[in-house]
Amino acid sequence: MSYEVLEHIDAMADDLFAEGVEAERLGRLADETAEKMKEAGSIRMFQPREFGGFESHPREFAETVMRTAALNPSAGWVHGIVGVHPWQLAYADPRVQQEIWGEDPDTWMASPYMPGGIVTPVDGGFRFSGSWQFSSGTDHCDWAFLGAFVGNPDGSVAQPPKMAHVVIPRTDYRIVEDSWDVVGLRGTGSKDVVVEDAFVPEYRVMYYDDLIDGSAVARYGRTETLYKLPWSTAFPLGITAATIGICEGLVLHADVYQADRINAQGTAVKDDPYTM
The missing domain is CATH 2.40.110.10 (Butyryl-CoA Dehydrogenase, subunit A, domain 2)
Incomplete structure (x- = not known):
């Protein structure tokens, strides 16, 4: 199921890109973007299976955050940060897990x-x-x-x-x-x-x-490898992946923009090693 999230993101790429412009205007994610992310299951990648999550491999999570951020920087950033919170909640007291996810597994x-x-x-x-x-x-x-x-x-x-x-x-x-x-x-x-x-x-x-x-993980009996990842490793993963994805998107757009440009010396910019 994990890579299906990435497939959903790819299928919505054009809309997510356009909504990134709208997010800049609004000063928050567009409502349509949040709905698309819920439809894809973006924030459930690190969520326990018993609450509708995918328990994704960290690499799959990072790749999906990077792709989202390349299309829509704000959505990728939110995916990277908000998407780590279910990982921590997975080893909180079961009562609070039930309060948050019991009726709606897409609660952020x-x-x-x-x-x-x-x-x-x-x-x-x-x-x-x-x-x-x-x-x-x-x-x-x-x-x-x-x-x-x-x-x-x-x-x-x-x-x-x-x-x-x-x-x-x-x-x-x-x-x-x-x-x-x-x-x-x-x-x-x-x-x-x-x-x-x-x-x-x-x-x-x-x-x-x-x-x-690791006391919290042990206290509530989590044995899955995912939840034994050190906290100090898991949380920075979301921010790092989002930042890399944003940069990848920037490079892609710069490459497209420069594709047909000619510099003052008559050289195609794409062939100018200094510009590239």
């Missing part, structure tokens, strides 16, 4: 992971507040992973610092409109998000140390 999650908030322990969970930049694709996501430090009752950061990734529904955070306008990736809609004193059940909090040392 945003981020970022930088510790822009503080989670303060209370009975049954945490109180959570903070603000974050660069939440790529957030307009089309209904949940998010948000980075935080564990706090003391007075709101200060507990010592030694302990980082957490908090799983939170969109109803508990606010997207700051007009907070993203970046040349080349305007269409990713990587806007700021804000959380103001939300309650988070304990089972929706993942600790960074447990992600890094």
Whole structure:
């Protein structure tokens, strides 16, 4: 099934390219693009099979992200980042997996992971507040992973610092409109998000140390090779693949543009080694 995602992307290539221009105008992915990505199963490539995912090989994921980014940079960027989140959610508490994917396996999650908030322990969970930049694709996501430090009752950061990734529904955070306008990736809609004193059940909090040392994978019994990939390897894969794909698309368009051009010396540009 994994390479069928890439085949879907190829079949929609012309539309995805045109919608990339529209995304730049909108400052977020076009709704039509998000629907095409859901139809193709782009964000389900790293998702567990029991929730409608493909459990794709990382190479297949990277190749599909690269192809998407070559056609539509913003869509490729969102695919690379949002597409890694199901991989992490696969070894979160089963209760939160069910909350997010139980009714709709095409539910998307945003981020970022930088510790822009503080989670303060209370009975049954945490109180959570903070603000974050660069939440790529957030307009089309209904949940998010948000980075935080564990706090003391007075709101200060507990010592030694302990980082957490908090799983939170969109109803508990606010997207700051007009907070993203970046040349080349305007269409990713990587806007700021804000959380103001939300309650988070304990089972929706993942600790960074447990992600890094593999404790979270072991705790919930994941044995698939895919989910034993180090976190510090899996997450950069999406960003790297998107960046390479964007560059490949740029080179392709430059090549097409230069194909029939003649320079001042009367030489075909495509034959000029300095230009090429």
